Amino acid sequence: MEKKRVVITGIGPITAVGTGKRQLWDSILHRRSNVSRQEHYIDEELWGGFHIAKVSDFRLEDFGFSSAAVRVFKECQENGSRDLIYMLSSCKLALDDSRLVYDRDDNDIGLALTCENPGIDDFICRIIENTIEIIEGRAPALPDLTKIEFIQRLYERFQKKVYNLQTFMYLHQVSRVLGLHGESLFINNACASGLFALEAASRMIRSGRTKTVVVAGADDPSFMTKYLWFKKLGIYSEDGVMRPFDRNRNGLVFGEGGGAIVIEDFAHAQSRGARIYAEYLGGGFTQDAWKVTVPSMTTNFYAKAFRQALDCAGLGAEEIELINPHGAATGIGDKYEALTINEVFGSHRPLITAFKPYTGHNLGGCALVELIILLLAMGEGIVPATLNHTTPDPDMKIEIVKEHLTRSIRIAAKMSCGFGGYNAVALFKKIQ
Amino acid sequence: MLTAIITMASVLLCLLAARRWYVPFLRNPDRIDIDKLGLKIVKEERRQRVRDILTAFFGGFNAMLSESDTRKAGAHCEAFPPLFRPFAQEGAAMAFSIRSFFSFKYSTRKFEPLSDQLGRPYFFMHYIGIGFWCGMAWRRWPKLVIRISERLHPFYKYLCFDGFGFETGLFNYLKDKNALNSFSRFPGFARRACYQGFGRSLWFLYMDDPASLRRQVSTIDEAYRGDCYSGVGLAVIFTHLDAPEIAFSFSEQVETEYLSDYFLGVSLALYARRMMNPDYLDQCLQKLAPRQSDFLLSALRICDLRFDQLIARSTSDHYRDWRQSVAEDLDAMLHQSAVASSRR
Known part of the structure; x- marks a missing residue:
């Protein structure tokens, strides 16, 4: 039986440089980024601060949800992490963009969500704040309670929050508001999550269980606890400038938001006259099984993933015209990606451009956010420049696109790798 | 012949x-x-x-x-x-x-x-x-x-x-x-x-015979004496993990300027030993006085953190970088630690 073809028919980005595809693409064309310094206070005392690409002017009410749904979501994440809200909104944008008409009570639309640590940092901050309240006597003080009473009070205080942190609740909330009744999955493969989710979703379609799946990823990394972890690793750019593959790269900058795509069985999309952004030709996925932060140094499992993707798509390396790497602007990370590209491509050099300087690093959602930019670039015939890349690193032996190029791209690759040794490469073809 | x-x-x-x-x-x-x-x-x-x-x-x-x-x-x-x-x-x-x-x-x-x-x-x-x-x-x-x-x-x-x-x-x-x-x-x-x-x-x-050992090290080019003591620290743990207090008693014999090199070796050996058999390492470290085991566990945490931090480095000599950064942290820790103060 012939393998079902999977195409992308809807996109929904929410980023610091634009909500929705038009705003986002306009910002890309104008080389805009939206990084600002955010300071965190405990009471009135400054705890610290860091640069972040923040989503501004975001209102859940603008997305056309029912007022009941808006209320539920606001309750869920009141004053806290907005990852779930970004996930839901980007799904809605993508569904609207796909112009898919479906019966909310009876459909088989699947859902694949990704996020690195949904709500965890918000939760940690709340615990820290509560501890301070208790110490300062604003909450029931420890000496007045038995240990069991104290723990019981804490449990009651966090019970609902903890329950909602479970990833199945994220799936539940998004499915319920959007009325999606097909297979649903939550996937976490760190920064590479988006491509892993895309592959899992495409298998739902290829298996024949469904004709449409919404794939979404989002993250809200605006918490001090998240920043402190990356700072400790020495990979947060303190000047707020991400310089992928540059000799002077000094780390990443967080980016709020998320991205969703609608993938569909090609025949189904054709039959309803849907706009097709690109065909997903297949991917390669490997695991270093070595260290958490440092990539494998002997066997290049990233290159193996790339070759797997090429095999899966039945393509030769020379057919790839554009690569969008992970490009997190870290010391070893960028070098490893360059090594991988050199190993797979030899003398053939596709165009290479990285998008994180525009949107910031959206962690669990980054692969989907960047994939959306890649799809827009393929559609518009413009290869966006990598912002802030001015001084090539001679060790890497790759050339990065520094200025926007007008170029029709037929086949492009999205690369993504994440902490924990996850490597993913996905290939896309423009359908004329 | x-x-x-x-x-x-x-x-x-x-x-x-x-x-x-x-x-x-x-x-x-x-x-x-x-x-x-x-x-x-x-x-x-x-x-x-x-x-x-x-x-x-x-x-x-x-x-x-x-x-x-x-x-x-x-x-x-x-x-x-x-x-x-x-x-x-x-x-x-x-x-x-x-x-x-x-x-x-x-x-x-x-x-x-x-x-x-x-x-x-x-x-x-x-x-x-x-x-x-x-x-x-x-x-x-x-x-x-x-x-x-x-x-x-x-x-x-x-x-x-x-x-x-x-x-x-x-x-x-x-x-x-x-x-x-x-x-x-x-x-x-x-x-x-x-x-x-x-x-x-x-x-x-x-x-x-620590005195002879020290004498031998003193004949080595000064630039490499620290590395020799790292090796000694490594060997002490590898041969006597079941009696880890020896790592501390021998440290009394190490000249102060090479103490952080010596404990670098001790730490790297513990790191390797943990990879080989973490339960056995735990069991052995339990024999130490709390102050000593805390010191060694902190040293292990430094090894872990510094390894994770390699991602920020773009050089290719990662082992050297790792060892160097662990050594620097240990040096700082030794200056603050009870081990150092008891020697002063």
């Missing part, structure tokens, strides 16, 4: 034909005289410790030579008590190098996958075992040793030079002090790794 060579070659050819080529290489650990090895150990308890280590080492060595399946050799190593297993694995890796002479299956290019089969948690020992063999076989061909190391994992290849330095110290140094000149033929950090291995050998040679 020529007759002897021809006879030996004929015997070897016959054994090869009978697939028992390895027989001349097998060693009976019971027949190894530690005095003949030149070890200056007097206390019976410590002499016995060295005998046990040699038994494990040659147990692994013989198993790797005689077993056709690497996994079976690994299982043989695993039969030793946890304290001695790493030495069995080191011996097995050394035998691996000998096998590489006789079979392409054991080419050093294939070393890492076979190291996985032998016992993945012990890979540190495998690199050292390869280096040990390099010291025995290729002492006069440093370029060959460099070429072999270049085929190995870029992070761990330096351990091969550590093994080289250990072999040099153990078998050649006492007979010929110029033996250390061979280290100068290795570039940069490889040379320092040789001195670290040499430092390990000094512990084996003088483990119950």
Whole structure:
């Protein structure tokens, strides 16, 4: 039986440089980024601060949800992490963009969500704040309670929050508001999550269980606890400038938001006259099984993933015209990606451009956010420049696109790798 | 002379034909005289410790030579008590190098996958075992040793030079002090790794005579004395993990300026030991006074954090960078710690 073809028919980005595809693409064309310094206070005392690409002017009410749904979501994440809200909104944008008409009570639309640590940092901050309240006597003080009473009070205080942190609740909330009744999955493969989710979703379609799946990823990394972890690793750019593959790269900058795509069985999309952004030709996925932060140094499992993707798509390396790497602007990370590209491509050099300087690093959602930019670039015939890349690193032996190029791209690759040794490469073809 | 060579070659050819080529290489650990090895150990308890280590080492060595399946050799190593297993694995890796002479299956290019089969948690020992063999076989061909190391994992290849330095110290140094000149033929950090291995050998040679050990280190070029003490620290933990307080009692003998180097070795050994058998490490560290175990656990945390932080570095000498950054943190910690204050 012939393998079902999977195409992308809807996109929904929410980023610091634009909500929705038009705003986002306009910002890309104008080389805009939206990084600002955010300071965190405990009471009135400054705890610290860091640069972040923040989503501004975001209102859940603008997305056309029912007022009941808006209320539920606001309750869920009141004053806290907005990852779930970004996930839901980007799904809605993508569904609207796909112009898919479906019966909310009876459909088989699947859902694949990704996020690195949904709500965890918000939760940690709340615990820290509560501890301070208790110490300062604003909450029931420890000496007045038995240990069991104290723990019981804490449990009651966090019970609902903890329950909602479970990833199945994220799936539940998004499915319920959007009325999606097909297979649903939550996937976490760190920064590479988006491509892993895309592959899992495409298998739902290829298996024949469904004709449409919404794939979404989002993250809200605006918490001090998240920043402190990356700072400790020495990979947060303190000047707020991400310089992928540059000799002077000094780390990443967080980016709020998320991205969703609608993938569909090609025949189904054709039959309803849907706009097709690109065909997903297949991917390669490997695991270093070595260290958490440092990539494998002997066997290049990233290159193996790339070759797997090429095999899966039945393509030769020379057919790839554009690569969008992970490009997190870290010391070893960028070098490893360059090594991988050199190993797979030899003398053939596709165009290479990285998008994180525009949107910031959206962690669990980054692969989907960047994939959306890649799809827009393929559609518009413009290869966006990598912002802030001015001084090539001679060790890497790759050339990065520094200025926007007008170029029709037929086949492009999205690369993504994440902490924990996850490597993913996905290939896309423009359908004329 | 020529007759002897021809006879030996004929015997070897016959054994090869009978697939028992390895027989001349097998060693009976019971027949190894530690005095003949030149070890200056007097206390019976410590002499016995060295005998046990040699038994494990040659147990692994013989198993790797005689077993056709690497996994079976690994299982043989695993039969030793946890304290001695790493030495069995080191011996097995050394035998691996000998096998590489006789079979392409054991080419050093294939070393890492076979190291996985032998016992993945012990890979540190495998690199050292390869280096040990390099010291025995290729002492006069440093370029060959460099070429072999270049085929190995870029992070761990330096351990091969550590093994080289250990072999040099153990078998050649006492007979010929110029033996250390061979280290100068290795570039940069490889040379320092040789001195670290040499430092390990000094512990084996003088483990119950700290004054002599210190005297030997003092004759070494000043630039490498710290590396020698790192080697001593490594060896102390590897040979006496079951009595980790020795790491602290011996530290009293180390000159203050080299104390952080010494504890760097201790920390790296703990890091490797934890990879090999974390439960056993926990069990051993529980024997320490809380202040001492806290110190060692903090040192391990530094090793972990500094490893994770390698992602921010774009240089290619990651092992050197890691070791250097751990050393800097340990130096800072020592200045603050009770260990340092009790010495002042």
